[in-house]
Amino acid sequence: MRVSEILKAQDGTAIRTAGWLYSKNVLGKLIFLRLRDSTGIVQFAVRAEKVGESTFEELKRVQTESSISAEGVVRKDSRAPGGVEVQATAVNIICPSETFPIKPGVGKKFLLDNRHLAIRSRRVTSILKIRAATCELFRRWLRRHGYHEIHNPILITAACEGGATLFKVDYFGRKAFLTQSGQLYNEAAITSLEKVFCLQPSFRAEISRTVRHLTEFWQLEIEEAFATQEDMMRLEEEMISYVTKEMASSKWNELRKVNSSFKPLEPPFKRITYDEALNALSEAGINVQWGNDLGADEEKKLCEIVGSPVFVTRFPAKTRAFYHKPDPDNPKVVLSHDLLIWPYGEIVGGGQRIDDCETLRRRIVEFGLDPEDYKWYIDLRRYGSVPHSGFGLGIERFIAYICNLPHIREATLFPRTPARIYP
Secondary structure, three states, rough: OOOOHHHHHHOOOEEEEEEEEEEEEEHHHEEEEEEOOEEEEEEEEEEEEHHHHHHHHHHHHHHHHEEEEEEEEEEEEEOOOEEEEEEEEEEEEOOOEOOOOOOOOHHHHHHOHHHHHEEEOOHHHHHHHHHHHHHHHHHHHHHHEEEEEEEOOOOOOOOOOOHHHEEEEEEEEEEEOOOOOOHHHHHHHHHOOOEEEEEEEEEOOOOOOOOOOOOOOEEEEEEEOOOOHOOOOOOOHHHHHHHHHHHHHHOHHHHHHHHHOOOOOOOOOOOHHHHHHHHHHHEEEOOOOOOOOOOOHHHHHHHHHOOOOOOEEEHHHOOOOOEEEEEOOOEEEEEEEEEEEOEEEEEEEEEEOOOOOOHHHHHHHOOOOOOOHHHHHOOOOOOOOOOOEEEEHHHHHHHHHHHOOOOHHHHHHOEOOOOOOOO
């Protein structure tokens, strides 16, 4: 029986469970054992006359994080964790733990070096459960709205977001890379399924030591045939609003443990152009030269000035990837957008894609890339191309926002950064 079930059980119910020793108190002939599993903590009252002197002596010596199975009878007790205490009738030490190294006051580096042990904390358990629930909610919303989940390759032959940030792989003597994004393959899939999404890891070889960058991260990427940039922004605000509302209701028990002040987001989100963003920043004393991308500091300041969430649209062409469609009214900018949410800045990036061969080929060359590497991608524009749009949402950034985490690495099980690939 899981701990959560024990805490709801009727007085007098006989139960059996297993978990890890969270803490204990020895009071003469009485030991209080608190066992944890992913659903909670329950207290066992252990007496020598019930479990035997030999077992009782072993339990006096057993250390925290030892794995234990136990049987007993439920008794309601307001003094116990969760208002329940189990009168133990049998206890078995499955595997005794050595002295557990994770203790109050240890530094962040020590916790990261021992992440395989640190994930046992109640805080990490809550964050991981929130992440799992969030991904499921995204999937649920997308399926209800007619999107098909696809699974794209991780090994690729050409860059999606710029060649300088590719991780190289020796693929049986051929040059290959770890994927930066599933987007290009999503664009191929819409000619079969029209509305698709993938939820998978991406890799960027960026030397970015910031609180919002990882070298391996997960993205939710959506692509839709016959859709415009405005269609995508409406989709994003509706989907994100749904997920945040569901998290604030059905998952509040976990969310309140890490971010008790969380409030769901309400559409419509604000919209400003890149030019309007630069004007707002200039009035606040922050000057950004036209044509430069917005950095983390500028994004956070914009959220303060304009409000959050906010879409920033129509970025200069040179700041966006090669596949973005030029604005017909002003070819110097592209039909692209970023969604900024305080205090993490960009959480979503998307826009409308180029849908004709010549413009795409020209943009590929302008970015210093070889059109031959993108032959199959260009082919999509040769055989029944259609207007289409999409976006990518960073899962770790979104979880960091929901949980109000100080660093994005807390939003993933085993973070990968330029300085960390262990454990």
